[in-house]
Amino acid sequence: MxxxxxxxxxxxxxxxxxxxxxxxxxxxxxxxxxxxxxxxTDSLTRKDIGDWRMAWQMAINVENPNRQRLYDIYRDVEIDLHLAGCIRQREGFVMARSFKLVNGKGEEDQKAAEWFNTEWFKQLMKFALDANYWGHSLIELGDVTTDTNGRKCYEWARLVPRKHVSPEYGRVVEQLGDDWEKGVDYRSPEIAQWLIEVGQPDNLGLFLKAATQTIPKKNALAFWDTFAEIFGMPMRIARTTSRDGKELAKMEKMMADMGTEGWAIFQQGTEIEVVESSKGDAFNVYDRRIDRANSELSKLIIGQTMTIEDGSSMSQSETHLEVFQNLVEADCDMIRDMVNNQLIPRMIKHGFPIKGIHFEWDYGIDYTPEQQVAYEQLVLDNYEVDPAYFQEKYNMPVGERRQQVPVIGSTPPDDGGEETKGNKKQHTAKPQPFFD
Incomplete structure (x- = not known):
């Protein structure tokens, strides 16, 4: 009750x-x-082109833009393995590049670079590069603190959840689904000094285009699994004249349990037939569709295919590498402008002693260890090098350079084939040719 x-x-x-x-x-x-x-939650499990188009329409709404559904689709796009590899390759070239801090005279300031060789700055760069794919990144700087060496640093660099940000109007809403008018203006001077904004307000990122390939690719993989389940294994058919229910149930269990090295005992008159699938392989249907999707994703993210897939010739791969390097240079320019125009002014305002300093990428030649040894040996053989160079570079004590003793060889014989020993001349035998 x-x-x-x-x-x-x-x-x-x-x-x-x-x-x-x-x-x-x-x-x-x-x-x-x-x-x-x-x-x-249920809608996150099923995404198709119709959902993508509807989410795109909601994101470009002029009066009340809403990117929440589009970002849900971007989450599915982000887990594509080939796409993730392309992004990692493109971002890796930027993150691995050396940078330097220079003063107004163009001289490198190594002490100022210590303020940027930190974890929070690397995380800031990662969030900034992600704006290429998501369209926008709003990064919050943590409180100013000190590291283990007593230098000032930010406690962290954290991404403001994208679903709460309306970059078209510069607002952050507290609750998902609220109108942008109820949000906080993050571009106001009081709040903006702790925020770094990367990306254009109306940019929806490369994931918008990538979704047109990742969604069909995911479906093709699922259909291929279904094809393999139905046609991948031969079908077993058992024919019997028995009408006994117990015998039929026993036969059904034996057929279900018959796997590797399986066996069964049937009544007389029972026939077991294994029917091979007459369907051809799914290579031309599914695998080529997946390859085409991967190729399109490579062209979208890294501008070409040969730096991440198999190439056909050296000349073509060099051309593709130049295209890829142009994209990397564009990302480097974006990071440089963000640091010089947004980050450094905020750091100066927060008390960092870097006034008059600006950020530049170090385009010096990076040598391999073997090339570095050959380069240094060439210089040592022809010029006097200050020992402080090796002491600072290799962090090892270096004394004065040793004077090399020249090696004195034996006196060559004269033209007559004779050599002098004391006051006498001795004739040396000339070598006889092997053939007469």
Missing amino acids: GKNRNKGDKTLLQTPFGTLRLAKNVAKRFRKTVMELQRT
Whole structure:
């Protein structure tokens, strides 16, 4: 009786953690919120081109732009393995490049570079590069603190959740689904001094285009798995004249359990037939569609295919590498402008002693260890080198350079084939040719 009575009470909510009693004035609103959250969770499991087009339409709405559904699709796009490899390759070239801090005279300031050789700056660069694919990144700088060496640094660099940001109007909303007018203006001077904004307000990123390939690719992989499940293994057919239900059930169990090195005992008159699939392989249908999707993704992210896939010739690969390097240079320019125009002014305002310093990439030649040894040996053989160079570079004590003793060889014989020993001349035998 008590169970039936509680079932009709709308102020009671059954949860895995127990029964909650809600106030009457909020019960209806709370249940509506729970239903909306559940519906959103279900929609994340099924994405197709129709969902992508609808999410795109919502994101470009002029009066009330909303990128939440589009970002849900971007989450599915992001886990594509080939796409992730392309992004890692492109971002890796930027993150691995050396940089330097120079003063107004163009001289390198190695002491100023110590303020940027930190974890928070690397994380800031990573979030900034992600703006190429998501369209926009709003990065928050942590409180100013000191590191283990006593130098000033930011506690962290953290990404503001993209679903809460409306870059078209420069607002951050507290609750998902709220209009941008209810949000906080993050471009106001009081708040902007702790924020770094990367990306154009109306840019939706490269993931918008990548979704046109990752969604069909995911479907092709799922269909291929279904094809392999149906046609990959031969079908086993058992024919019998028995009508005994127990015997039929026994035969069914034997057929179901018949796997590797399987065996079974059947009644006389039972026939077992193994039918091979007459369908051809799915290579021309599914594998080529997946390869085409990977090729399109490579062209989108890294501008070509041969630096991440198999190439056909050295000349073509060099051309593709030049295209890829142009994209890397564009990313480097974006990072440089972000640091010089946004980060350094904020650091100066927060008390970092880097006034008059600007960020530049170090385009010096990077030698391999073998090339470095050959280069240094060439210089040592022809010029005098200050020992402080090796002491500073290799962090090892270096003394004065040793004077090399020249090697004195024996006196060559004269033209007559004779050599002098004391006051006498001795004739040396000339070598005879092997053939007469």
